[in-house]
Amino acid sequence: MQGFEMLHRGIINETELNMLLRALDIMPFWRDKLTQMAYRRLTRVDIRRMYGVGVLSETEVYEAYSELGYNERDARRMSDFTVKQILATQSKFTARDVITAYSKYMITRGDARTLLSEVGVRDENISFIISSAEYKREWELTESRISAIRNLYKKRVYDENVARGKLLALDLASPRVDSLMEQWYIEDKDEPPRYWTTAQTLSFIKEGLITADRGRLELSNIGYDAEHINIYMEASK
Known part of the structure; x- marks a missing residue:
């Protein structure tokens, strides 16, 4: 309606808009409601940015999404998403940071669950993420132990039998142990002899x-x- 456009551009005010609606034979019951609807709502981008700089509170974020037409459930979801997204952005704290800290034993499993939830990870995914981190941590520890055994073998601290026993004690499969020992033997033979100066x-x-x-x-x-x-x-x- 052109009257609403004139209001938006500042050509007329609300009183004059009301006069126009009356001239158009709009019933008084609908005039205020049509006037309220004439104003543009905040966009989703506006809501996120305004919450990010502290202009909107969490309650106002929820109300703004409701005014955009979201039902109560989805308005709450959008509100929660906005709050968590802004929190993660401002703190520069991500799920990757949580998993890194957990993998290095800096936080407990319970702490990891809480923090992952706070940065927006869905509850049904948290257990899988933490379990995957635990497997990866165990694999990395095993690789470190293998590397230590290799160094001691190459320095002649361990002979072949001792090195093989240490590898088997890590619950490595026999084919993997055989492969490692063969690889280390070849590496040892390929090294040039050491001479005195x-x-x-x-x-x-x-x-x-x-x-x-x-x-x-x-x-x-x-x-x-x-x-x-x-x-x-x-x-x-």
Whole structure:
């Protein structure tokens, strides 16, 4: 109706709009109601933004959704969603943060359930999310233990039998243990041999810890030719 458009643009006021409605033979019972309906409602984006900056309270958020035409149930749902969404946005706190903290033993299972609910995770999904985090945490712990066993095996602290026993104690399947041991064996064989440095070799010769022949062999392994070896051997006397 053009009268409502003129009201919105400030061309006429409510009194003048009422005069127009009367001229159009609108019954008095309907005039106030039509006037109230003439004003635009807040959009969903408006509601979220205004709640985010504190202009609307939670009650006013619910009322605003009701005025948009939502029934009581859906208006409450939209209100709860808006409040939780703004809370998560402003706090920068997400379900991922909760799961990370739980996986690192920083919070209890009960704390995780409460926090996940507060950031908007549905109750029927919370148990699955927490259980998945527990499985992942256990897998990561097992992988860390495998890595520790590997390091001790490569440092010769564990021999093959001890390393295999430690792996089996983790409840790993035999094929997995066999695969790991084979992989570590190949890695060990592929590593280049370690040699003493030139200074170490000459020092060991002087101190009588190794023979001159052994010293010559070590210098040769490092890459020196006969001329350089002879000079080093003379200098070490």
